[in-house]
Amino acid sequence: MYFFKAIKNFFKARVLLWPVLLLAAIIVSATGASFAFGGLNALALNSLFSSSSNERDSQVVQAVTRVQEIALLTLHIEGVARHESNGEIFGVAVPASEKTTLLQYKFDAKLGIDGSQVKIEPTGPESYRVTVPEFIGIGFQDPVFEDPLESSNALSWLTPPAVQTRMINNILSDENKQKYIAQNVPALQEQTREFYSGIIASIDPKITIDFEFAG
Known part of the structure; x- marks a missing residue:
């Protein structure tokens, strides 16, 4: 009598366990039904369980730098970038495996100076010297890249495809910025x-200005 009385008191005290037991009975029943029709059905389990995911990108501004970039040109x-490659076996090029990729592009390249590095110093009562730092590539504006065109030979499947992002990075590289600067030094000067003559002349048109360029 004491044993049955203890069990009765247990279920009275743990009445919250009944929902858990009921959920377990439902899962067992669903699983058993799936086995009865030829094995455990993945769709049956998917109907009972689900998952969710969430992605977050947290960013923190570490520093703020003020720049005085002046665009002069x-x-x-517009151009066409060309990438050629071929397949290799043990370091030896395979004949007829050549693959050529063409990428047409256009953009505006802005060239100028860092205005914060410009020095304006008096050299006399009505004369000034303007010392100009090296010209810089400020950036590329409105870049447009067409879909790449690929020309292949019979065994070109041995050659990995060109990486378009790498081709774009080469087109917009610092090396190309320096090339554009070198080609346009007279116009930049x-x-x-x-x-600067326009700025100084608006203050006093009688001032004589001498320019000194870096390099």
Whole structure:
């Protein structure tokens, strides 16, 4: 009598266990039914269980730098990048495995100077010297890249495809910025003279200005 009385008191005290037991009975029943029709059905389990995921990108601004970049020239550039490669076996090129990829592009390249590095110093009562730092590539604007075109030979399947992002990075590289600067130094210097002469002349048109360029 004491044993049955203890069990009765247990279920009275643990009445919250009944929902758990009921859920277990439902799962067992569903699983048993799946086995009865030819094995455990994955869809039956998916109907009982589900999952969810969430992605987050947390960013923190570590520093704020003020820049005084002055755009002096804007170059409109259009071109076609070419990438050639071939398959290799043990370091030896395989004949007829050549693959050529063409990527057509266009963008505006902005060239100028860092205005914070420009020095304006008096050299006399009505004369100033403007010391100009090295010209810089400020950035690329409105880049457009067409879908790449690929030309293949019979065994080109041995050659991995060109990586488009790598081709784009080469087109927009710092090396190309320096090339555009080197090709346009006279125009950049002339534009610099006009820019600062106009500012100083608006203050006093009688001032004489001498320019000194880095490099």
